[in-house]
Amino acid sequence: MNFLACFVLICFFTVPLVEGRVRHYKWEAKYEFKSPDCYKKLAITVNGKTPGPSIVAQQGDTIIVELKNSLLTENVAIHWHGIRQIGTPWFDGTEGVTQCPILPGDTFVYKFIVDRPGTYLYHAHYGMQREAGLYGSIRVSLPEGESEPFSYDYDRSIILTDWYHASTYEQVAGLSSIPFVWVGEPQSILIQGKGRFNCSTPGIQASLCNATNPECTPYALTVIPRKTYRLRIGSLTALSALNFEIEGHNMTVVEADGHYVEPFVVKNLFIYSGETYSVLITADQDPSRNYWASAKIVSRNSNTTNGLAIFNYYPNHPRRNPPTVPAPGPHWNDNEPRLTQSIAIKSRQGYIHPPPQTSDRVIVMLNTQNNINGVRRWSINNASYNLPHTPYLIALKYNFTDAFDPSPPPDGYDFANYDIYSVAKNVNATTSTGIYRNKFNTTVDIILQNANTMNPNNSETHPWHLHGHDFWVLGYGKGKFDKTKDPKNFNLVNPIMKNTVPVHPYGWTALRFRADNPGVWAFHCHIESHFFMGMGVIFEEGIEKVGPLPKSIMGCGDTKGFHRP
Amino acid sequence: MNFLACFVLICFFTVPLVEGRVRHYKWEAKYEFKSPDCYKKLAITVNGKTPGPSIVAQQGDTIIVELKNSLLTENVAIHWHGIRQIGTPWFDGTEGVTQCPILPGDTFVYKFIVDRPGTYLYHAHYGMQREAGLYGSIRVSLPEGESEPFSYDYDRSIILTDWYHASTYEQVAGLSSIPFVWVGEPQSILIQGKGRFNCSTPGIQASLCNATNPECTPYALTVIPRKTYRLRIGSLTALSALNFEIEGHNMTVVEADGHYVEPFVVKNLFIYSGETYSVLITADQDPSRNYWASAKIVSRNSNTTNGLAIFNYYPNHPRRNPPTVPAPGPHWNDNEPRLTQSIAIKSRQGYIHPPPQTSDRVIVMLNTQNNINGVRRWSINNASYNLPHTPYLIALKYNFTDAFDPSPPPDGYDFANYDIYSVAKNVNATTSTGIYRNKFNTTVDIILQNANTMNPNNSETHPWHLHGHDFWVLGYGKGKFDKTKDPKNFNLVNPIMKNTVPVHPYGWTALRFRADNPGVWAFHCHIESHFFMGMGVIFEEGIEKVGPLPKSIMGCGDTKGFHRP
Structure with missing residues (x-):
């Protein structure tokens, strides 16, 4: 009884000292x-x-x-x-x-x-x-x-x-x-x-x-x-x-x-x-x-x-x-x-995380509906995302160079000629396992640009979700994003930070994030069928800072096998 | 044209020389x-x-x-x-x-x-x-x-x-x-x-x-x-x-x-x-x-x-x-x-593979329907088969000793007291990942013994399939197999060899096989739900003679990981 009481007391007094339960x-x-x-x-x-x-x-x-x-x-x-x-x-x-x-x-x-x-x-x-x-x-x-x-x-x-x-x-x-x-x-x-x-x-x-x-x-x-x-x-x-x-x-x-x-x-x-x-x-x-x-x-x-x-x-x-x-x-x-x-939706006064005032890189992501070999897909800058056999985190950390396409997907689209209000003249796209690699601790802007689907007069809402980060929501706009004019209206004062944000029909949404979380992170439309149909991209940053990977995440692609401890 | 004709000729004359296409x-x-x-x-x-x-x-x-x-x-x-x-x-x-x-x-x-x-x-x-x-x-x-x-x-x-x-x-x-x-x-x-x-x-x-x-x-x-x-x-x-x-x-x-x-x-x-x-x-x-x-x-x-x-x-x-x-x-x-x-069904005259006249081991397998923690299962000698996380072939070849239960399942059942015509007094069974290990090049007899299910007056037909071998079908009988009398009536002259054989309601079927194929082999009821519910066993023989395993079969259990070539 004394022992138990003592044990309870120790626990009681110990809890507040630990970092978290x-x-x-x-x-x-x-x-x-x-x-x-x-x-x-x-x-x-x-x-x-x-x-x-x-x-x-x-x-x-x-x-x-x-x-x-x-x-x-x-x-x-x-x-x-x-x-x-x-x-x-x-x-x-x-x-x-x-x-x-x-x-x-x-x-x-x-x-x-x-x-x-x-x-x-x-x-x-x-x-x-x-x-x-x-x-x-x-x-x-x-x-x-x-x-x-x-x-x-x-x-x-x-x-x-x-x-x-x-x-x-x-x-x-x-x-x-x-x-x-x-x-x-x-x-x-x-x-x-x-x-x-x-x-x-x-x-x-x-x-x-x-x-x-x-x-x-x-x-x-x-x-x-x-x-x-x-x-x-x-x-x-x-x-x-x-x-x-x-x-x-x-x-x-x-x-x-x-x-x-x-x-x-x-x-x-x-x-x-x-x-x-x-x-x-x-x-x-x-x-x-x-x-x-x-x-x-x-x-x-x-x-x-x-x-x-x-x-x-x-x-x-x-x-x-x-x-x-x-x-x-x-x-x-x-x-x-x-x-x-x-x-x-703005950040609350007193709780604002001020965004970096400039960015190191701007990626414009045109969201389109496409065909690939006759199969309906969604694409970003005409590249439709495909999962590789070896997860990117493992492939990058251990340098399995053949695990995915080493050429990065495009940072933009044919801004001058692409008509976001019409069905694309060429609806065909390509698949890609390529990823966006960002220098560690840099600031990245993403412009999500919506467009017409493969049906005339139709543009859908896509909620985009970023893994591993929150981003600042710098602005929303109608029509085609103007690289020169629109950034002037970005909210750099009290933007909300979020992990998911909609891009509205025929509109654009501008985000900024710090590439400060070592790892590999998906960024994708949160509509489940859209992601399945290729509407996503992958970001990498600071892979060299990622610690040893647990064996439990392995078993597929290039990680079938074992080594004696 | 000449080259092509020549190529065709070479192919034509080459085919009969190779072992097989x-x-x-x-x-x-x-x-x-x-x-x-x-x-x-x-x-x-x-x-x-x-x-x-x-x-x-x-x-x-x-x-x-x-x-x-x-x-x-x-x-x-x-x-x-x-x-x-x-x-x-x-x-x-x-x-x-x-x-x-x-x-x-x-x-x-x-x-x-x-x-x-x-x-x-x-x-x-x-x-x-x-x-x-x-x-x-x-x-x-x-x-x-x-x-x-x-x-x-x-x-x-x-x-x-x-x-x-x-x-x-x-x-x-x-x-x-x-x-x-x-x-x-x-x-x-x-x-x-x-x-x-x-x-x-x-x-x-x-x-x-x-x-x-x-x-x-x-x-x-x-x-x-x-x-x-x-x-x-x-x-x-x-x-x-x-x-x-x-x-x-x-x-x-x-x-x-x-x-x-x-x-x-x-x-x-x-x-x-x-x-x-x-x-x-x-x-x-x-x-x-x-x-x-x-x-x-x-x-x-x-x-x-x-x-x-x-x-x-x-x-x-x-x-x-x-x-x-x-x-x-x-x-x-x-x-x-x-x-x-x-x-x-007997072996055709002139094509008989004579069976060994004696066997080195006899395993009697009582087929019963059971409960395990309230879930309906099928069992062999009261052990219901469960798949391990690491496939047996890999676990045995590379000596992953924790991959499955090292104690073998029983070679028989309580022959004297078990009433095959009634619902068992205790319908509960246990799960097992244990296997039957046979000495290489020995002869093994299997007696499949049918019994009553968990419903009164009901015994089902189970077609049992052996991987990696054919077996001689030595005999079928009604009721409980008699270890002393029934072997005397085994057909040791012209038994058919098969890989799948039924055990009839309330009956038994006797098989003999040579444990001469290095590997790990399932033997199970071919009714898909019955195997899913545990109606199977695993045989091993000559694992030491199995060559290096291809990496492609790995990726699960203890084989998550990789080694540099």
């Missing part, structure tokens, strides 16, 4: 039948759930995830979205870039430090497994004694996704076939893993759709009247840009991708796949009823029903439907308010 | 939508087809298959069923035993010699990909100038399979869930990749089932009246034991698993998954019409419609339905004729 998770990824929108289909679960378990940690903590792959014949890899993996680039979880895939039956141990507070995500980064259900949230709180520059009573997290009834295998068979077969719009929008598909839809097998299945009971966010909630909202849609609204409740945007935002109030929030926001909501409406929270597809002319959750005023029953019709939300093709919101 | 195949495995039984679902194809391309070769030829895995997130491996891989045990294609899985995007090169004439098969040997459609036939002919001990005019091959509409992922989710969810009987039986599901079945989505799809036109075996056909029949069913019959036509059995059979005539042929037979059929019936060829499920009380093909007498139209009702076939639960056929 170790948070150890044991996860198993598996296919299981789930009915998140009442329709039963196989989903990839973590420990039986989709979304998977939340990681809740404090700044400085070490996260250890022992991931067992029980997907039978399918590999897996998990990316920790928004975590920069400083010093641990091999645990970024990007299959083909930072690691070999995790084989069925294997257990892979991810170990990394969450070095900043904020709202982050995790999700599969292999094939299209994210949209099969392998995703969840990461919430990192401030160290003890430090406080946020805003106050709230409770902290809640939700993730928005879109949901298909076709398996990812069925989708991919279409994406890579000639002619191209597009899966179409999602069957439903899920709020925190729950949505509602109409089981009476003609052609739906009755045995597969059960409207009374508790798995598709709308998610209820229960609030106490007059209290203020910090709601952390992440989007991990496969395809859709969304608008989120809680009827009758304004939201004050205070955080974006882990950075404090100069607060601004919105009636509804546009959110793109890969983004996270914290909004403050005060339960200041009539407390005798519930309210609809809704997520609506924008930027595409979708027939998908809005995702609905219940903003539940305690003590009303969480399943009591609000007496109203959910807010209609903005019109799908009204780009103006989306651009307005993008521009409105 | 090299037959080079380039294959791509891919998911594609197919409607083999009129119902559209994803299938794994090879070069766009299921069954995949046939390998047609001559004894002594070298087969090279460059297999590209385009399954996106899923690995693959192909087993060359019946090819002993003498000197090339690393190309047996058994994932977890002889190689690591082939990763998506990778191309793996199989290279082996077909050293004997006969009828063989190939199929995926990973997860349950075989029943997803990855299979085909291998036909090896005699060397020039040699002839078979029977005559025929034409040589034809067909493969019989059963076909599920649920994906293998859906099936496996059920197999490994608690409670166990069984996929049930197959939706159809395919003859050479073609079957017919009734699209009017209630609950079937009209858009998925099209009875007029040419992909489900019944297979037509066109014959010229009065000619004799050698029909090579292989079964690669996932589950079903089949009976094959061509109405009005007797069949003379002349080959089984690559060995000549003392000819015997049957009206219909029982065939189990993994077996091949050659039968001679003479088109000696009324030539003015066609005849039904039918494949019927036996040994299970199945509601699956018989598979049908058309035995088409030229010049009748190959799609002209026969005027008759297909033969009803034997009753599903009539075991006697099945046992009779098994016993009837």
Whole structure:
């Protein structure tokens, strides 16, 4: 007894002295039948759930995830979205870039430090497994004694996704076939893993759709009247840009991708796949009823029903439907308010990380839809990204020179002649495994230039996500980026830092980042099918500063074999 | 011109001098939508087809298959069923035993010699990909100038399979869930990749089932009246034991698993998954019409419609339905004729490989259905087989001692007390990665002992397949094998050699093989779900004689890494 008491005391007094706690998770990824929108289909679960378990940690903590792959014949890899993996680039979880895939039956141990507070995500980064259900949230709180520059009573997290009834295998068979077969719009929008598909839809097998299945009971966010909630909202849609609204409740945007935002109030929030926001909501409406929270597809002319959750005023029953019709939300093709919101997001006074005032390199990335040997692809400056057999991190660190194309992809496009408003005269592109290598500690500007797709009068929204870094969002514009004039209007005073940012239809978005994180990092459209179809690039910096790579990330390409210790 | 002529001449005269030709195949495995039984679902194809391309070769030829895995997130491996891989045990294609899985995007090169004439098969040997459609036939002919001990005019091959509409992922989710969810009987039986599901079945989505799809036109075996056909029949069913019959036509059995059979005539042929037979059929019936060829499920009380093909007498139209009702076939639960056929198969006079008259070791293998931690499994002597992370061949060759359980599984069971006719008193089993190690060049007897499953009054048929060897089939019996009495009745005179053999319900089957092929070899029930559920064992012999292993088979378990050349 004395010994135990002593042990407890030691622990108690020891904790505050260590840098951060170790948070150890044991996860198993598996296919299981789930009915998140009442329709039963196989989903990839973590420990039986989709979304998977939340990681809740404090700044400085070490996260250890022992991931067992029980997907039978399918590999897996998990990316920790928004975590920069400083010093641990091999645990970024990007299959083909930072690691070999995790084989069925294997257990892979991810170990990394969450070095900043904020709202982050995790999700599969292999094939299209994210949209099969392998995703969840990461919430990192401030160290003890430090406080946020805003106050709230409770902290809640939700993730928005879109949901298909076709398996990812069925989708991919279409994406890579000639002619191209597009899966179409999602069957439903899920709020925190729950949505509602109409089981009476003609052609739906009755045995597969059960409207009374508790798995598709709308998610209820229960609030106490007059209290203020910090709601952390992440989007991990496969395809859709969304608008989120809680009827009758304004939201004050205070955080974006882990950075404090100069607060601004919105009636509804546009959110793109890969983004996270914290909004403050005060339960200041009539407390005798519930309210609809809704997520609506924008930027595409979708027939998908809005995702609905219940903003539940305690003590009303969480399943009591609000007496109203959910807010209609903005019109799908009204780009103006989306651009307005993008521009409105600035870094919060007192928390500004000033950007370098100049950059060492400017890369203009023209986003186009193309064909390669008759297969539909997406390209950057006419090069469509292909994964190599040996992950870049390993190939570069150990100088496997044949592992990928040594010639870098182009830094720009034919600015003078390319008409971004029309279908390209030549829609053909080439594949590439080449990468952008940046000198360590230099400053790089990226201009994402949108264009017309292969359909006349059509330009899509692409949310681009950068691994291993945050970037400053210097500006957004309409039409073709002008290298001379537009940089003069860059926001070099209080730009927000983010890891994911949209490029709007027929528009451009300008980013700046410091190439200061030794490793190899993907930068890609976060629409899962777009990345699958080649819409991404790879950056390298400071590879010589990367420490010895763990053997666990190997096993593919040039890393089949062994050496005796 | 002169040069070309000279080159052609050189080739012409050179061919007969070499040992065997090299037959080079380039294959791509891919998911594609197919409607083999009129119902559209994803299938794994090879070069766009299921069954995949046939390998047609001559004894002594070298087969090279460059297999590209385009399954996106899923690995693959192909087993060359019946090819002993003498000197090339690393190309047996058994994932977890002889190689690591082939990763998506990778191309793996199989290279082996077909050293004997006969009828063989190939199929995926990973997860349950075989029943997803990855299979085909291998036909090896005699060397020039040699002839078979029977005559025929034409040589034809067909493969019989059963076909599920649920994906293998859906099936496996059920197999490994608690409670166990069984996929049930197959939706159809395919003859050479073609079957017919009734699209009017209630609950079937009209858009998925099209009875007029040419992909489900019944297979037509066109014959010229009065000619004799050698029909090579292989079964690669996932589950079903089949009976094959061509109405009005007797069949003379002349080959089984690559060995000549003392000819015997049957009206219909029982065939189990993994077996091949050659039968001679003479088109000696009324030539003015066609005849039904039918494949019927036996040994299970199945509601699956018989598979049908058309035995088409030229010049009748190959799609002209026969005027008759297909033969009803034997009753599903009539075991006697099945046992009779098994016993009837003897080695052909003049082609007998005499078996060793004694054996060095006897292993009795009790086949039982069990639970492990509540999950349904199959076991041998109460040990249910689990794949290790490092394939045995690599682990044993390079002495990775931790890769699997070093204690061997038991050589027998509690013969005195185990009641094979009842559900076991304790249905729980244990998992094992242990293997049977046999001294090189010794003779091993295997007694496969069937028993009751976990359902009262139920014992199933299990076709067991041995990799890397043929075995002598010494005998079959009913009930419990008697170690003292039954060996006295073993056929040591003219037993057939086979690589796959059934153990009948509540019966036993006795085999003998020479442990003379250096390597590591699986021996397992060829029912795909049964092997997945643990119904298999591993044999090792002469590992010290195995040459250096190719790096291409590595990449998993202890073989993640690299060494500089």
